Amino acid sequence: MLTTVLGSGIAFLDGTVINVALPTIGRELDASFAGLSWIANGYLVTLASLILVGGSVGDRLGRKRVYLAGAGAFALASLMCGMAPNVPLLVVARAFQGVAGAFLVPGSLALIQTTFHPDDRARAIGAWSGLAGITTAIGPFLGGWLVEAASWRWVFLLNLPMAAVVILVGQRHLLESRDPTIEGRPDLPGAALGALGLAASTYGLIQEDVVVGLVGLAVLATFVVVEARTAHPMLPLGIFRSRQFSGANAVTFAVYAALSAVLFLLSLVLQQALGYSPLAAGAATVPLTLVMLALSSRSGALAQRIGPRIPMTLGPLGIAAGMVLMLRIDTGGTYLAQVLPALLVFSGGLVLTVAPLTSTVLAAADARHAGVASGVNNAVSRAAGLIAVAGLPIIAGFDASAAVGGETLVDGFHRATVVGAAVVLVGAAIAWLTIRSDVLEVAAGEDAKAEEDEAAVEACFSCAVSSPPTPHRERAPMK
Known part of the structure; x- marks a missing residue:
């Protein structure tokens, strides 16, 4: 759990920690809004493009091996980001980070899916969601502190010791697993076309x-x-025949598109419109971290007990309500009156959504396709965030070639939150219409039976090998 949370956490961290550092990077490297967008999106483009390949390679070559190799490559790419002297080289280094992340992120969930007993998976995924969510939510606070206390470059250099822990602990304690049904040559044409x-x-x-x-x-x-x-x-296109799998991925797209757009703009609004320092802007999102820490594991257990349908419907409704409350955020307002209430409601909806959603995606696919299923879901969430951030200038009415601030930034933020709330409400409707309440129970039962069958086969084989042959006896003639 430590290794999978920390490994996926550094990948998630770099998706959010960069937001609070962008204003400082823009000033120091003289970047336009388009340049800032590419610093964020350069990572997401390669991550979304190759994450299916990463999941498939892990299923084929070994999830532990690919996961740890991705952690090493991510550390190297982070070092390149920390040393980048200008915007173009920083974008290139961020793209390399995305390549490494594509082999790192799918492995974390696939290892949990293939390691934990079916009865414990929902709780394990809930813990993973909460702890990995904490690394995501703490990113702005940590980034703000590093930017203010040292330099924006430490936002990336911090990944090096974390990746070292992942590799050392993972090499010692992770168990190797792969899809035993994979045969033939790697699907190189498919990998190239998909990317x-x-x-x-x-x-x-x-x-x-x-x-x-x-x-x-x-x-x-x-x-x-x-x-x-x-x-x-x-x-394998057959995994999309599952209504649960397709529906859960549709919900993923809606939720993460809105989430990425709002968090990207919120940090800019707090600093460039409301006058927060980088540290204050990061500290403003600490309630998100606290709520995720306190409730995510319980959310996973709740989904196991009552089914994921209700949490996956109510959760997006809470996220949308939090976005509506963000319309009150304006210049001259206070944190306690405007920002905090919106973040608390927003984080409550997020907690209800993430763990049940992740459990449903993995439960709806065969365990042998754990890497691919995780890769598909991560590709959907990254592509959703990428599309949302890329479309912000159109949605918010910004000039991408110029710097944005003040009332223009606030007005654009309000427009983006309205659109985001509408998208998340669509996700809630999809969850209610497509997700079954018993999907986790059915998957646990099927996996448990598969494990029993496998154990029975192994026991029978062991018995046949170790037991001495039964002497042949001549049968007496029948009277």
């Missing part, structure tokens, strides 16, 4: 280049055709 299609479509969206975006969509369509005809595809 290229995701990269081109997201790049086209960010740059508002219609031609590149359409090319990306065409490549993704080709990817689906190739995977349907490949004997051993990187992405």
Whole structure:
């Protein structure tokens, strides 16, 4: 649990910690809003593009091996980010971080799915969600403190000792696992088409280049055709036949799109419109951390007891309510009156949503496809965040080529929260219509039976090998 939480945590941390550091990076490196967007999105483009490949490679070569290799590569990329002298090189280093993260993130959940007993998985995933969520939520506070006390470069250099712990502890304590049904050669055409299609479509969206975006969509369509005809595809399309799996991923897209856009803008609003220091802006989100720490594990246990349908419906409603309350955040307002109430409601909805959502995604797919299922869900959440942040200039009415602040920034933030709340409400409706209350119980029962069958086969084989042969006896003739 320590290794999986810490490993996925550094990847999640770099998705949020960068937000509070962006204003300082922009001043020191003379970056426009588009430049700041690319510093955030350079990481997300490669992460979203390759995360399916990372999950599939882990299933094939060994989840422990790929996970630890991703942690080492992430540390190296973080060092490059910390040493970057200008915006272009920082964007390149962030892209390399995304590549490493694509092999790191799917492995964390896949290792939990294949290590913990079916009866304990929901609680384990709840603990993982809460602890990993803490690393995400604490990112702005930690980033603000590092920016103010030292330099924005330490936001990235902090990953080095954390990755070292992941590698040392993981090498000693993690068990290796892989998908035993994988045969034949790796699906290199599928991997190339999937990565290229995701990269081109997201790049086209960010740059508002219609031609590149359409090319990306065409490549993704080709990817689906190739995977349907490949004997051993990187992405088994059969997992989407599960209504639970498809519905949970649709909810993931809605929730994480709104979440990414709001958290990206909130840090800018607090610093550039309300006058908060980097440390104060980071400290403003500490209630998010406290709520996640206190309630995420209980949320996972609740979903195991009553089913995920109700929490996955009420949770997005709470997130949307928190976004509506953020409309009260304005210049001249106070933290206790405007910011804190919105964050408390927002975090309550987030706690109800994350653990049941993650458990449902993994429960709806076969355990042998744990890496791919985790990769799909992570790709959906990253792509959702990428699309949301890339579309902010259009939604909020910003000029991407110029710096934004003051009332313009606040007005754009309000528009983005309204759109985000609407998107999250769609997610709540999808959860209510597609998710079954017994999906976790059914999955636990199926996995337990599979484990019993496997144990029985192993016992029978062991008995046949170790027991002496029964002497042949001649049967007496029948009278």
